Amino acid sequence: MTEPLPAGAPWPRNAWYVACTPDELAKKPLGRTICGERMVFYRGKDGQMTALEDFCPHRGAPLSLGFVRDGNLVCGYHGLTMACTGHAASMPGQRVKNFPPIRAFPVIERYGFIWVWPGDAEVADPAKLHHLPWAESDEWAYGGGLFHIACDYRLMIDNLMDLTHETYVHASSIGQREIDEAPVSTRVEGEEVVTSRTMPAVSAPPFWRMALRCAGLPENDLVDRWQICRFSLPSHVMIEVGVALQGQGGYDADPKLKASSIVVDFITPETEHSHWYFWGMARQFAVDDPTVTDAIREGQGKIFSEDLAMLEEQQKNLLRHPERRLLKLNIDAGGVRSRMMIDRAIAGEQGSEQAAAE
Structure with missing residues (x-):
């Protein structure tokens, strides 16, 4: 789903931006605002890079204050577990799989940086990533x-x-x-x-x-x-x-x-x-x-x-x-x-x- 463009936003959104460096994710999830969007970055299963909206759909807490368990991101407030797709995966004693998903952002790890696409995920193209021969x-x-x-x-x-x-x-x-x-x-x-x-x-x-x-x-x-x-x-x-x-x-x-x-x-x-x-x-x-x-x-x-x-x-x-x-x-x-x-x-x-x- 395409998010509406904020009125007067002074930056292109359909582009790859450097979000962070791999060492920033060595110990815990990273919360960072990029192009006005609050995002959380973490490594899922097999080291897969993931970028989600930094917003727990349960009570709105920042997911970046949570931790990673078995490749999923666990909210540090009440323990709601989020999959890398932005869907709620589980919560102790609760049924949460019908929760509406939060936004997942396209992300690439290349050239020693983590890159994120804050715009329309449907048009995110890895071929548009800036080439760095050095x-x-x-x-x-x-x-x-x-x-x-x-x-x-x-x-x-x-x-x-x-x-x-x-x-x-x-x-x-x-x-x-x-x-x-x-x-x-x-x-x-x-x-x-x-x-x-x-x-x-x-x-x-x-x-x-x-x-x-x-x-x-x-x-x-x-x-x-x-x-x-x-x-x-x-x-x-x-x-x-x-x-x-x-x-x-x-x-x-x-x-x-x-x-x-x-x-x-x-x-x-x-x-x-x-x-x-x-x-x-x-x-x-x-x-x-x-x-x-x-x-x-x-x-x-x-x-x-x-x-x-x-x-x-x-x-x-x-x-x-x-x-x-x-x-x-x-x-x-x-x-x-x-x-x-x-x-x-x-x-x-x-x-x-x-x-x-x-």
């Missing part, structure tokens, strides 16, 4: 983390599609004045919005000096630096970043002469003013060294903490002054086009639901 290759290493951020998820997309802020917000790690000075280009490639800039013959900032050391390259030599930000629906941003020794081809340089990676950003809406931010870095240097993974994770965590602080204060300001019109500059083109893509997806869903109702 997650399937031994030539890449990955490490990351999760933040809960109290701001509209689209503000994070704006942030990631315009990296000019690095000069100011991340001055001690990845920022440098050459970012401001380098021209930025914005284009649409198929189903992606792409912004890019290159910075030839610059000194590597602290984070990238560390990366050069890890790659076995001289950290004080001049480098050619690049940033290529790619937005795709519903709210993913993959950023190709790196530095290569000056004059060796930049982005196209021999891997032995550069330190390059993909900054991974999965931005999952929670409410209109909050989201879950799954961040990380996939890299092609020192892939067998876990100490490098830990060092990069720590560095990224500090960098994204600075974004978190800025974005949450930005959201507060916007809520204080809803009548203010914000100014747009040429550096905003990536975020603007990404929002246009989101708006078209939402309009398409609403049009399809309206047509189905007529």
